Amino acid sequence: MHPGSEWRDRPAEDLTSRARIRDAALAQFAEHGTKGATIKGIAEAAGVSPGLLQHHFGSKSALQEACDAYVVEAFDGLDRFGLNSGEITKSDFMEELLAKSSLVIRYMARAMVDGSPVASALFDTGATVAEEFLTGIAPERFPAGSSQASDAAAVMAAMHMATLVLHDHLSRRMGDDILAPQSSHRIGVAMLDIYTAMAEFAASSVGDGIRSAVDSHEKRSNQSSPSSTNGRDDE
Known part of the structure; x- marks a missing residue:
């Protein structure tokens, strides 16, 4: 599917002019970057029309700010929604989630590469x-507020987001x-398989030796x- 074509399949209630412009902008910024995307495109x-776009958003920078805000809100919801309720284990929920998040994911990938303020x-x-x-x-292994939890979480986020930054290489290697x-489900499946295998490896004698x-x-x-303390002498 060509980047940006997903919005054409959205429900009618989400196809207002403002939403269509936002979704098109998400795709254009993702494909061309901030400098390459144009009001006309x-x-x-x-x-x-370019005039209608400017009527809704004013300028390209204001449109990008609206996209940033939308993606931050969507990403926050995508990561939390379904975990506590157990919905995330249902195939129809996952199918809908993956379909709706495509534009957001592409935009995030480009933001990470470009070093956009929203990336942080x-x-x-x-x-x-x-x-x-x-x-x-795992509260025993990762106590709340501990450096173990903070460090592991930062590394986990980096591991997952690296699949977005390197999506071109992944697509080339995975043939799609x-x-x-x-x-996009293939990344999640691969991660689960990796985590399962690594858990078994970490529990092995070799894993224990590496830990020691x-x-x-x-x-x-x-x-x-x-x-x-942080490179400074104690006061």
Whole structure:
């Protein structure tokens, strides 16, 4: 599916001029970046005149700000919705979720590559959600407020978002557009398989040996480092 074509299949109630412009902008910014996307191109993709676009949003920068706000809100909801209720385990829920999030995911991927201001907000949201998840499922290993939980959550967010940044390489290796609604499930399936295999590996004797070696290295590093707080002498 060509980026940006998803909005044409949306329900009629979401096809207001403003929503169509926003969705077209999401696709255009994702495909061409902030500098490459134009008012004319976005308006053409949305099927409206440049004048109507400017009537709703004023300028390209204001339109991008509206897209940023929409994506931050959508991403926050996509990560939390369904976890507590158990809906996320149902196939029809997952199918609808993946289809609706395609535009958001593509926009996020480009924001991460371009270093857009929204990228920091998206990463922080991802890390916050990851920390809530980890402290919820394994409070003994990841106590709330601990550095273990914070570090693991940051790494988990980076691992997951890296699949967005590197989606071109993933698509090439996997033989399909992995951000398209019909294919994006493959990332989730692969991650579950990896997590399952790594959990088994971590519980093995080799995994225990690696943990012991890392712990020993950490202890030696702490012993050899001068006593300080964030690189400053204690006051």
